[in-house]
Amino acid sequence: MAQRTVLVVLFDGVQSLDVSGPVEVFAGAEKHTPGTYRIHTASLDGAPVRTTSGLTLVPDRPLAEAPHPHTLLVPGGQGTRRPDPRLVDWVRERGPRAVRLVSVCTGAIVLARAGLLDGRRATTHWAYCDTLARNHPAVEVDPDPVYVRDGPVATSAGVTAGIDLALALVEEDLGRDVALTIARHLVVFLRRPGNQAQFSAQLAAQTARREPLREVQRWITEHPDGDLTVQSLAARARLSPRHFARAFRAETGMTPGRYVDRVRLEHARRLLEDTADGIEEISRASGYGTPEAMRRAFVTALGTAPAEYRRRFRPATTH
Incomplete structure (x- = not known):
């Protein structure tokens, strides 16, 4: 060599x-x-x-x-x-x-x-x-x-x-x-995939100025498996769906859907990296519903399927 x-x-x-x-x-x-x-x-x-x-x-x-x-x-x-x-x-x-x-x-x-x-x-x-x-x-x-x-x-x-x-x-x-x-x-990851975002969703998005929108951001992060449709989030913020979507983007720099996608992806990644939970269980806990939906999200965002992600990017441990 x-x-x-x-x-x-x-x-x-x-x-x-x-x-x-x-x-x-x-x-x-x-x-x-x-x-x-x-x-x-x-x-x-x-x-x-x-x-x-x-x-x-x-x-x-x-x-x-x-x-x-x-x-x-x-x-x-x-x-x-x-x-x-x-x-x-x-x-x-x-x-x-x-x-x-x-x-x-x-x-x-x-x-x-x-x-x-x-x-x-x-x-x-x-x-x-x-x-x-x-x-x-x-x-x-x-x-x-x-x-x-x-x-x-x-x-x-x-x-x-x-x-x-x-x-x-x-x-x-x-x-x-x-x-x-x-x-x-x-004592680091084998390597993070190159197309992994530099920021988490919470860091990439600005923190909303208005409390109702900040509360919605917290809710999304804490409940990735919840009902995170624009209609449901707008009701939580006590705004019409159209007003909520416009205000959320103006104050955070991304649409509600994009923010939800990032939160769910990060939640699923953490479970793959830190737990032995099965793919089906992780897909439900992260709000994808089915392993196939989670697989599509991973392939689109990271270029790899969840099982391969776990194999390659799980943190190494020392003994």
Whole structure:
């Protein structure tokens, strides 16, 4: 098996966890299966860099002396807001030569400035998706997923999403068993599916200003198996269905139906991850009614059936 070189780009203002998270995953895989990964770090001039948290990272060498990478990883951080033009030029030149080009968090901004995301689907930290889309209209920015794969380019959301993406790459390279071992060691999920939302429904939706609507939001979350039709929810809020639907969307940023769909999906995911309950029982408890209805919802939202989701994404445990 050929050894894969992983090169991590460092710069002042880098987010330390964007670096250490993926590095720990690849280093863990190398310890488990020696000879699979060789990790290098490099900065523009080879000098130490200061992270956003104040930590100092010492690179192995200057970028000009860095080895040709199999996987080139560009982390995020405040230093990506106005990246050094020399860094962008280096990424523009060397990025296309890598077998895999990966960004964590706002590292996608550097890739976009280098023109390497044009015509591709990508994501970044939710707080910067609008900025990325506005400044780089040739990039198809998807603000929802944890990470996005588009050919040889992989972009991930904020901070811990870099760990999810790195685990997915290790699984791709070395198989699920190795990725599972690394996840257990790090005490994390094997990996969250890439198209899982960055936010839960409660975080993705704004909290309504009016108490009746806030109460409806709480009711939905606490009773995913209840009658959550617009008519029933409107009656709970003491509003007409039309007025309720319009007010709910105006104050939360999503329709009642979309909010209910997200809550039910999250509830079912948690039961699949945390319990041994059967699929039929979970489908009823989550408001789907039947396993087939839940299966359709999972395939549409996550690209996988509930049973497969449980097999692949249940949290690893340590002993």
